[in-house]
Amino acid sequence: MLNFTYENPTQIVFGRGTVAQVGRLIPRDRTILMTYGGGSIKRNGVYDQVMKALKGRPVLEFGGIEPNPSYETLMKALPRARREGVDFLLSVGGGSVLDGTKFIAAAIDYEGEEPWDILAKGAPVKSAVPLGCVLTLPATGSEMNRNAVISRRSTKEKLVFTSRHTLPKFAVLDPTTTFSLPPKQTANGIVDAFVHVLEQYLTYDVNAPLQDRQAEAILRTLVEEGPKVMKKPKDYDARANVMWCATQALNGLLSCGVPGDWATHQIGHELTAFYGVDHAESLAIAYPAVMRHQRKEKAKKLRQYGERVWGIREGSRDERIEAAIEKTEEFFRSLGVKTRLKDYGIAKGLERIGARFQARGASLGERGNIGPREVGEILTLCRK
Amino acid sequence: MLNFTYENPTQIVFGRGTVAQVGRLIPRDRTILMTYGGGSIKRNGVYDQVMKALKGRPVLEFGGIEPNPSYETLMKALPRARREGVDFLLSVGGGSVLDGTKFIAAAIDYEGEEPWDILAKGAPVKSAVPLGCVLTLPATGSEMNRNAVISRRSTKEKLVFTSRHTLPKFAVLDPTTTFSLPPKQTANGIVDAFVHVLEQYLTYDVNAPLQDRQAEAILRTLVEEGPKVMKKPKDYDARANVMWCATQALNGLLSCGVPGDWATHQIGHELTAFYGVDHAESLAIAYPAVMRHQRKEKAKKLRQYGERVWGIREGSRDERIEAAIEKTEEFFRSLGVKTRLKDYGIAKGLERIGARFQARGASLGERGNIGPREVGEILTLCRK
Numbered sequence: 001m002l003n004f005t006y007e008n009p010t011q012i013v014f015g016r017g018t019v020a021q022v023g024r025l026i027p028r029d030r031t032i033l034m035t036y037g038g039g040s041i042k043r044n045g046v047y048d049q050v051m052k053a054l055k056g057r058p059v060l061e062f063g064g065i066e067p068n069p070s071y072e073t074l075m076k077a078l079p080r081a082r083r084e085g086v087d088f089l090l091s092v093g094g095g096s097v098l099d100g101t102k103f104i105a106a107a108i109d110y111e112g113e114e115p116w117d118i119l120a121k122g123a124p125v126k127s128a129v130p131l132g133c134v135l136t137l138p139a140t141g142s143e144m145n146r147n148a149v150i151s152r153r154s155t156k157e158k159l160v161f162t163s164r165h166t167l168p169k170f171a172v173l174d175p176t177t178t179f180s181l182p183p184k185q186t187a188n189g190i191v192d193a194f195v196h197v198l199e200q201y202l203t204y205d206v207n208a209p210l211q212d213r214q215a216e217a218i219l220r221t222l223v224e225e226g227p228k229v230m231k232k233p234k235d236y237d238a239r240a241n242v243m244w245c246a247t248q249a250l251n252g253l254l255s256c257g258v259p260g261d262w263a264t265h266q267i268g269h270e271l272t273a274f275y276g277v278d279h280a281e282s283l284a285i286a287y288p289a290v291m292r293h294q295r296k297e298k299a300k301k302l303r304q305y306g307e308r309v310w311g312i313r314e315g316s317r318d319e320r321i322e323a324a325i326e327k328t329e330e331f332f333r334s335l336g337v338k339t340r341l342k343d344y345g346i347a348k349g350l351e352r353i354g355a356r357f358q359a360r361g362a363s364l365g366e367r368g369n370i371g372p373r374e375v376g377e378i379l380t381l382c383r384k
Numbered sequence: 385m386l387n388f389t390y391e392n393p394t395q396i397v398f399g400r401g402t403v404a405q406v407g408r409l410i411p412r413d414r415t416i417l418m419t420y421g422g423g424s425i426k427r428n429g430v431y432d433q434v435m436k437a438l439k440g441r442p443v444l445e446f447g448g449i450e451p452n453p454s455y456e457t458l459m460k461a462l463p464r465a466r467r468e469g470v471d472f473l474l475s476v477g478g479g480s481v482l483d484g485t486k487f488i489a490a491a492i493d494y495e496g497e498e499p500w501d502i503l504a505k506g507a508p509v510k511s512a513v514p515l516g517c518v519l520t521l522p523a524t525g526s527e528m529n530r531n532a533v534i535s536r537r538s539t540k541e542k543l544v545f546t547s548r549h550t551l552p553k554f555a556v557l558d559p560t561t562t563f564s565l566p567p568k569q570t571a572n573g574i575v576d577a578f579v580h581v582l583e584q585y586l587t588y589d590v591n592a593p594l595q596d597r598q599a600e601a602i603l604r605t606l607v608e609e610g611p612k613v614m615k616k617p618k619d620y621d622a623r624a625n626v627m628w629c630a631t632q633a634l635n636g637l638l639s640c641g642v643p644g645d646w647a648t649h650q651i652g653h654e655l656t657a658f659y660g661v662d663h664a665e666s667l668a669i670a671y672p673a674v675m676r677h678q679r680k681e682k683a684k685k686l687r688q689y690g691e692r693v694w695g696i697r698e699g700s701r702d703e704r705i706e707a708a709i710e711k712t713e714e715f716f717r718s719l720g721v722k723t724r725l726k727d728y729g730i731a732k733g734l735e736r737i738g739a740r741f742q743a744r745g746a747s748l749g750e751r752g753n754i755g756p757r758e759v760g761e762i763l764t765l766c767r768k
Contacts, residue, residue: 001398001399001621001624001625001628002399003398003399003400003401003402004396004398004399005395005396005397005398006395006396006398007393007394007395007396008392008393009391009392009393010391011389011390011391012388012389012390012391012640013389014385014387014388014389014390014640014641015385015386015387015388015641016387017387018387207621207625208625209604209605209608209609209625210601210602210605210625210628210629210632211628213597213600213601213602213604213605214598214601216597216601217594217597217598217600217601218594218597220593220597221593221594221597224593225593237385237591240385240641241385241591241592241593241594244385244592244594244595244640244641245594248594253637256396256398256628257398257399257624257628
């Protein structure tokens with residue numbers, strides 16, 4: 001096991017009817033900016049539940065945060081938030097709304113000229129407006145971590161920042177708020193959580209059997225519960241199980257003492273930035289190709305994954321690895337998420353992605369052995 | 385799944401050489417009281433590592449905290465700590481030292497006349513001196529939870545209190561500090577962690593498959609890694625794996641959204657209070673008897689436990705349950721921890737335990753169906 005530090009003070013409030021607790025979770029004296037997305041929370045009743053919980057308190061609103069939240073949109077929140085002295089942000093929605101809210105929280109306090117520098121230049125986030133969330137889409141794990149992914153439309157960039165100041169103070173997770181999700185978003189969320197686990201698990205072995213099993217626990221639960229929520233969107237227990245899996249998938253616990261991969265996320269972010277595919281779709285395309293490309297380096301864990309998650313015990317070592325990769329692709333497709341570039345009509349301009357990593361001097365993966373050339377090879381595997 | 389809240393801000397600093405980080409973990413301006421036990425930290429070098437890390441800072445010492453830390457001993461720390469203005473406590477040792485330190489932290493700030501009321505009468509802990517720990521014995525999980533168990537010799541009582549103010553700010557977990565543990569303490573720690581998991585897992589089913597698998601992950605890892613540390617006390621990875629298991633076994637995560645049992649702990653505390661058996665010994669005696677007594681109520685989970693942790697797939701339902709219980713007892717005994725009252729020469733006066741629960745009006749277990757009469761029946765099973 002590698003040395004590590006772990007600290008995660010987010011308060012989780014989980015279960016049916018918990019949105020009503022938002023009032024007690026935000027200090028009484030705060031001026032609140034409530035952020036949300038395209039308005040689904042007004043149709044499914046969550047907006048009304050939040051407003052009821054915050055009745056009589058100063059609440060401003062900022063709606064319209066889109067999937068892959070854009071710098072251009074988010075910057076519009078700043079003047080009013082600063083002018084009105086907003087000192088608490090409440091994100092009501094999925095991971096995109098929450099990531100966007102984290103950026104607003106950091107940008108309000110940012111003293112430099114151009115808040116994009118937080119993403120593009122790693123400008124330090126010295127403070128941020130405190131924030132909490134009501135999560136309505138289990139997927140990104142953003143509700144219990146420090147990360148946010150922000151896109152810039154004008155430059156087709158999609159970048160990540162991380163700060164302890166943007167860790168949510170609380171996350172309200174009421175599975176009933178996910179009953180009305182469109183099937184595509186539900187499926188995307190399952191794929192997203194699944195790949196988050198794989199990025200921290202399917203690496204090289206460092207003799208950390210507890211972390212391995214904690215990862216497998218989430219993977220197996222998603223394999224079992226995922227199809228249930230697709231079939232019965234109002235199955236409370238299945239929704240609750242998927243929701244808790246997604247939070248646990250990326251709250252820092254799985255990565256304690258083990259190497260992390262994240263090549264798929266980095267390649268996937270570029271697919272989204274250039275071609276507009278959903279985040280989960282980009283992962284479903286890139287992950288199987290990364291597994292195939294890195295099958296030697298990841299051989300031991302691929303066999304362990306195949307056996308423990310998919311019950312694959314027959315065949316040669318190589319056959320078991322191939323079976324594990326195929327099972328993964330089948331799982332994504334069974335949820336309705338396609339796994340090849342051609343499924344999305346993407347064929348041209350892929351060389352821009354390798355070129356971008358070349359310019360950044362990036363080497364990806366847990367071994368740092370995936371350079372621009374290897375990214376090209378992986379993208380070729382994504383086309384097949 | 386049941387509704388729940390979860391919040392655990394303790395910072396974990398894990399790995400080889402991490403004791404040196406104690407200096408940065410305690411704010412510079414604090415007057416520190418360093419607490420410890422019988423002096424093993426002076427023999428194994430941990431005391432010197434801590435003192436080096438805190439060089440030049442005001443550090444007072446309070447040693448001699450015994451296993452099952454006593455109210456009588458701990459109260460001796462108060463006058464000096466108050467007089468010298470101690471405003472940070474650093475526990476260096478195992479769970480007993482840490483539990484004792486939590487009590488000192490709460491007692492320093494306690495305004496009532498008799499700090500024992502915190503334990504005996506549930507007097508509220510309104511504040512406590514902040515504390516951190518260097519853990520040298522993986523077992524109780526106290527390093528990442530709010531609980532402390534304190535004994536009073538004069539009345540033969542052993543009671544628990546819980547307060548958010550006594551959650552450690554940080555826990556330094558360096559597996560090399562456990563290399564020199566006596567085999568008995570190592571074994572006790574494994575049994576303690578194992579039973580902590582069972583108390584939160586082996587209950588009635590509420591359709592929480594992730595929590596089940598997170599519990600099974602720890603149990604299986606302890607079954608694998610436990611014998612390794614018994615055989616090779618300086619196996620770093622095995623020590624690290626056991627240490628991380630013990631912390632994860634009782635940090636609140638496993639109990640999210642599921643019922644808790646704890647009958648074994650309550651009965652075990654009385655066995656320790658009346659007969660002086662070690663905490664882990666008391667659990668190894670009581671848990672198999674509780675499983676046997678509650679085999680109908682726990683049937684579904686007992687079979688799941690047997691299959692997933694011990695690979696028991698053959699036999700009738702009842703045979704599989706009996707096999708799972710026997711495997712558990714065998715595991716404890718294989719570590720050198722005996723599982724019956726007669727192994728410890730305990731035969732007389734057991735009726736005092738039932739009488740004590742009668743006086744408290746207690747009903748134990750996840751169903752609250754274990755009253756004084758059932759405690760008597762369980763103790764009879766412990767004798768066989």
